Amino acid sequence: MIWYLDVKTRASWAYITKAFTPEECDLIIDIGNKLNPKKAQLHDDGSIEDALVNNNIRKSSIAFLDPKDKSNDWIFRRVTYFISEINKKFWNYDLQYIETLQFTAYKNANDFYGKHVDQSNVDFHYRKLSFSIQLSDPNSYEGSELLMCLSDTGTPVNKERGDMVFFPSFVLHEVTPLTKGERYSLVGWVCGPALR
Numbered sequence: 616m617i618w619y620l621d622v623k624t625r626a627s628w629a630y631i632t633k634a635f636t637p638e639e640c641d642l643i644i645d646i647g648n649k650l651n652p653k654k655a656q657l658h659d660d661g662s663i664e665d666a667l668v669n670n671n672i673r674k675s676s677i678a679f680l681d682p683k684d685k686s687n688d689w690i691f692r693r694v695t696y697f698i699s700e701i702n703k704k705f706w707n708y709d710l711q712y713i714e715t716l717q718f719t720a721y722k723n724a725n726d727f728y729g730k731h732v733d734q735s736n737v738d739f740h741y742r743k744l745s746f747s748i749q750l751s752d753p754n755s756y757e758g759s760e761l762l763m764c765l766s767d768t769g770t771p772v773n774k775e776r777g778d779m780v781f782f783p784s785f786v787l788h789e790v791t792p793l794t795k796g797e798r799y800s801l802v803g804w805v806c807g808p809a810l811r
Contacts, residue, residue: 628763628772628782629705631697635777640750643690644799647718650678655719655728673728675790680716680801690716690801694779698744698805701781708743714804720797721759727792730764733784733804742784744805749778756796762789 635643655677680687694713702708721727733745747761753774761780762769764787772780782788784804 627765627786628780629701630773630778630780631701632773632775633777634693634697634779635748635750637752637776640748640777643718643748643801644750646680646687647678647720647799647801650680650718652676652678652718652720672731674723675726675728676720676722678718680718682713682716687716694746694748694803697779698746698781702744702805705781706744706783708805708807708810710743710805710807712806714740714742714806716801716803719800719802721756721790721793721799722797724794725792726759728790730787730789732787735784735804741806741809742804743807743810744781745784745786746779746781746803746805747772748801749774749776749780750799750801751797752776756793756798758792758794759798760791761800762791764788 653676655673655675680690682691691713694716698710698713702710733742735742753776760771761774762771763782764770769789
């Protein structure tokens with residue numbers, strides 16, 4: 616298998632083109648859908664106990680890939696490899712582990728995720744680097760753009776199928792409302808000790 620490593624950067628984010636093939640994207644979509652994604656929730660203080668659904672801020676469905684499931688090893692290995700490569704090239708953060716891999720489905724009209732940051736520091740758990748993998752063919756849906764909000768309008772990131780976008784977890788970003796079709800992504804957060 617050939618792993619493509621075409622790294623490009625745009626100020627506050629970087630991306631690797633063709634991190635996953637279209638066939639691999641289809642397989643991840645199949646894996647994610649079999650997990651029966653549930654309505655995405657918000658955590659006011661980072662605790663599961665306080666999770667709530669708030670369709671005014673976030674409207675999508677999510678499921679989490681089990682890192683202990685051996686059939687997911689290839690996904691975690693690939694993601695870990697690219698995290699290491701991109702971090703060495705652009706940020707050189709002290710990273711320790713991937714928090715999780717979240718399969719996200721935007722399937723209903725107006726599914727979205729409003730402006731937010733991924734940063735978290737609950738119980739000495741520091742998200743430092745976020746990433747999103749485009750699983751869907753960009754011609755199969757409309758809307759649902761991942762924007763980096765470095766200005767009032769936001770800047771769309773690369774959305775070719777299989778591309779992997781990285782950005783510091785403190786960067787403000789959003790996913791605009793879906794207007795047609797379905798969009799799938801695989802997102803995650805890489806954690807380590809506090810920035811200093």
